[in-house]
Amino acid sequence: MAGKPAKKPSRIQIRNRRRIMDAALEVFSQHGYRGATLDQIADAAGMSKPNLIYYFDGKEAIHVALLNALMEEWLAPLAALDESGEPLDEILTYVRRKMDMSRRYPRESRLFANEIIQGAPRIGPHLQSGLKPLFDEKCQLIRRWIEEGRLPPTDPQQLIFTIWAITQHYADFEAQVRVLVADEEAGWDAANAHVESVFRTLLASPGTLG
Amino acid sequence: MAGKPAKKPSRIQIRNRRRIMDAALEVFSQHGYRGATLDQIADAAGMSKPNLIYYFDGKEAIHVALLNALMEEWLAPLAALDESGEPLDEILTYVRRKMDMSRRYPRESRLFANEIIQGAPRIGPHLQSGLKPLFDEKCQLIRRWIEEGRLPPTDPQQLIFTIWAITQHYADFEAQVRVLVADEEAGWDAANAHVESVFRTLLASPGTLG
DNA sequence: TCGTGCCTTTACCAAATGGTAAAAAACGAA
DNA sequence: TTCGTTTTTTACCATTTGGTAAAGGCACGA
Structure with missing residues (x-):
């Protein structure tokens, strides 16, 4: 039932999640949901696209988490x-x-x-x-x-x-x-x-x- | 210098240009520029995508014309x-x-x-x-x-x-x-x-x- | 120091998307 | 009707995009 085991987020996890959220805020607020691309967000967050997906389940998940x-x-x-x-x-x-x-x-x-x-x-x-x-x-x-x-x-x-x-x-x-x-x-x-x-x-x- | 010779727009041209503009208004206003697709607009206008391009130079041209x-x-x-x-x-x-x-x-x-x-x-x-x-x-x-x-x-x-x-x-x-x-x-x-x-x-x- | 598990990268992929080429069809003046 | 023009369709294409697989790197406790 619980979406995630959610043991303890490591320091790296906390830092990178924050980075991603901040980058996503920048990009989504400027282009809207469909206008924003994962590449843009990854770029703004200073990491690779697959790395984004490592931290969030996908584009929509990032958007929802942000909202x-x-x-x-x-x-x-x-x-x-x-x-x-x-x-x-x-x-x-x-x-x-x-x-x-x-x-x-x-x-x-x-x-x-x-x-x-x-x-x-x-x-x-x-x-x-x-x-x-x-x-x-x-x-x-x-x-x-x-x-x-x-x-x-x-x-x-x-x-x-x-x-x-x-x-x-x-x-x-x-x-x-x-x-x-x-x-x-x-x-x-x-x-x-x-x-x-x-x-x-x-x-x-x-x-x-x- | 003139963008188009612009002889006389035929009845069909007038009708279809209007249709496209109306469809584009519907789609662009709902999804924003980047979120809208030519397929959606063509669909809403009841014509094929290449037919859109026949009447307008491209996606951006439609958007600008509309605005x-x-x-x-x-x-x-x-x-x-x-x-x-x-x-x-x-x-x-x-x-x-x-x-x-x-x-x-x-x-x-x-x-x-x-x-x-x-x-x-x-x-x-x-x-x-x-x-x-x-x-x-x-x-x-x-x-x-x-x-x-x-x-x-x-x-x-x-x-x-x-x-x-x-x-x-x-x-x-x-x-x-x-x-x-x-x-x-x-x-x-x-x-x-x-x-x-x-x-x-x-x-x-x-x-x-x- | 040596694994073990967390993190990151490289190399891809299938679908979607903006756009094109060219043939076929429909139209309209003569 | 006929011929040239306008309009529409069919078949493509290159790029972009969200997402995956799997191997490599890295940190950190035993």
């Missing part, structure tokens, strides 16, 4: 949304963390984007089992905050979509943004400021009219 | 932003048209998304020559509206990015949205209502304090 490994880390900011905190602060913190991740880990963002755009053929089940419950839970939390009059009335699902859309846009469509905005560094500052003000405006309680 | 043909149509809503109109109406109309296109032409949206995410390797020049001028022009227009006190102060570039991000999200990440939202039809209604209210809120003049 699984990143999923948790990628959802961490949403999971950190704390019910005991101040609603506005919590959501703004979430937004800021998402912006931070777009700037610092664009490859991860694009990896997911590629997968989702193409219909989530390999990550689909994990969306159901991993993302959906978390999403529902946090929607419930936001709904409660709204009922308590601590946030203006909004559709929580749509609010989260909006946050995702705006923040990830800067990573996923970086190529476009770079064409349209002259100064890259200034662009990030402007983006951060704008996004901050957008959600401050949207979440500004209009008098808690309940 | 070029769609670019204009895709930018039409932005181009329609009218300086003589009421700023709020103009922008809300723009947002609505973008939402409409996301719902009705998700393939077009995903085609561009795929291309941009992967670094715009084939459409890059067209972004510079086609999108950039239009973008700059409309930013200028919005800036003027703000100066005239007819819109609250905002960074025009970032505003447009926000509109793109939110509206296209529903097409590009449809697979994800479908997992997270139960009722698809109701989902679209909720999305439209939410997006409308978001931009109404953001663009609500706070007293034209100028």
